[in-house]
Amino acid sequence: MRYDLVIFDNDGVLVDSEPISNKLLAAYLTELGHPTSYEDSLRDYMGAAMHRVHDLVLERTGQRLPEDFDDVFHRRVFAAFERELEPVAGAVEVLEKLAADGVPYCVASSGSHERIRVGHRKTGLDRWFDDERIFSSQDVGRGKPAPDLFLHAAARMGVRPERCAVVEDSPLGVRAAVAAGMDVYGFTAMTPAGRLSGATRLFGEMPGLPALLC
Template sequence: MASDLCLIFDCDGTLVDSEPLLAEALEHSLTGAGLPFEARRYMEEFRGIQYARIVAAMEEEHGVKITDELRDTTEESMRQRLEENMRASLEPIEGVEETLAELDQACCVASNGPLRKIRLSMETSGLGRFFGDRLFSAYEIGTWKPDPGLYHHAGEAMGFAPEQCVVIDDAPVGVEAGLAAGMHVVHINRFSERESTPQGAWQIRRFEELPGIIEQLQRRIASMVQ
């Protein structure tokens, strides 16, 4: 059932299983820069959070301020290692390909990651055919989740009002951003033992549950305009 809805997908952890690869790259690069970091901490504390904020948090925790030069080389090292990891082993999240093939709404990707990383995710996972060039990066507009600006930008670029947009995100910062943007939000909560879904968002645990939620939203919206 088609409708005037736009589906705005997060990338890492929502469409592709890149978060463990990123966690490993962060552990390697940050620890090498004198900011000891364990991969598990990304998954437990920093999922979806802007890289610069992770560095700042580690500097504060360890009482160390790295130089601008070291900061730049550390990020370059991390990005390179992550790309190598992605090219070697990146896979779509289970159920994503089959579910995207079922959906017929307008859709795009909006991520806190750099545009190069989003494009590589689409290329290596094989999901690019579902999104084309409808890819939006926080780095392109200078606004990162949980600020709602990225989702507002993506919705406007796609030609939809906030109330016509559905954000699909697995990370707390993305769910917060979607709600703040005044959009419908579907939280893919794979860590329900330690993360809660905020009031106002729909919770699912598997990607395959998404079409059912979209159908419910379409019916709700249709009943409101009759």
Template structure:
């Protein structure tokens, strides 16, 4: 797709290099509840998923998490982001003067997305066009969030391009009838076969550098 009506960006792992930071926080929080889980397991299970999906996973496994778990984890993630969060390399150049309508659709909470974009200087590129799983009944991999965002932006899903880094996000975009490019340039893919995984999930293209965003593949 060379001339989309709308580009929808995921936030974590696409705009900001946050996935390893947040997944390490989740590992530590789970350990505090007596649940030992490796970082690679957290990435496999929860990359691109909402907090509700995390809570549901353990509830279904008979390990309901404490009532304050989500709030305590969110506070730890905010502290970590303020100390270490960086934008994805070259994303600013992609967004600067982008002539196509664009927005964010993320599984993260709205306040976390807003903080991430503010800390990395990217908020000005979206002017409040932020949509999150809190706004729909079903999060990714259901198509609800992407369809909601397209509706708010008055764009045809068939002419919408999604940039995603997770299997659940790719699946959600395809279920919404959209074109999706998988991005594997985040630090969480340095030791993982992200390209193969996202292609298997249905990504129409996979790329690893934002500098190659518009480059035609040979």
């Protein structure tokens, strides 16, 4: 292993949540009078913290979303997670391999701590991530594409940025990792390779990741 720390994005990398949450986000924005397709949501919001949704709607329409927007959206998402959420195919095997090899890893997600934990409990990934391995955009002032979250995770884990590998599936996440001075492995299962062109390497199936990291 040529890295001292592997930092995973969560949504779409560890848990297969992007289709669920983006369908719900598109439907809720449309319900509120801001017509949004599933494809629009993936393009504009995949990998982003919730403040980006508020910022883009305000920028484009001059209107603010309701004060309870985040709460209502998360209630809908968490209910759907309980019904539908699964781990990304191969993610458990990758975590098993890293643990067996003694390679430190953590998760750094644009999602809230509550969202991360709800997803991990539902999918059984909570056995792999204690509190010291979970970092959220809530922990820093700026979410992706700013490098702050990844730099925060590396500092808390005691590893220099250049010794970190980031696993990401969104353009915003790739930009954040590059800005942090970290190698980034772009997961193309849901995102066209061309949108992750800044990544160090691209891969399409999670079981192939350990070989790339070595």
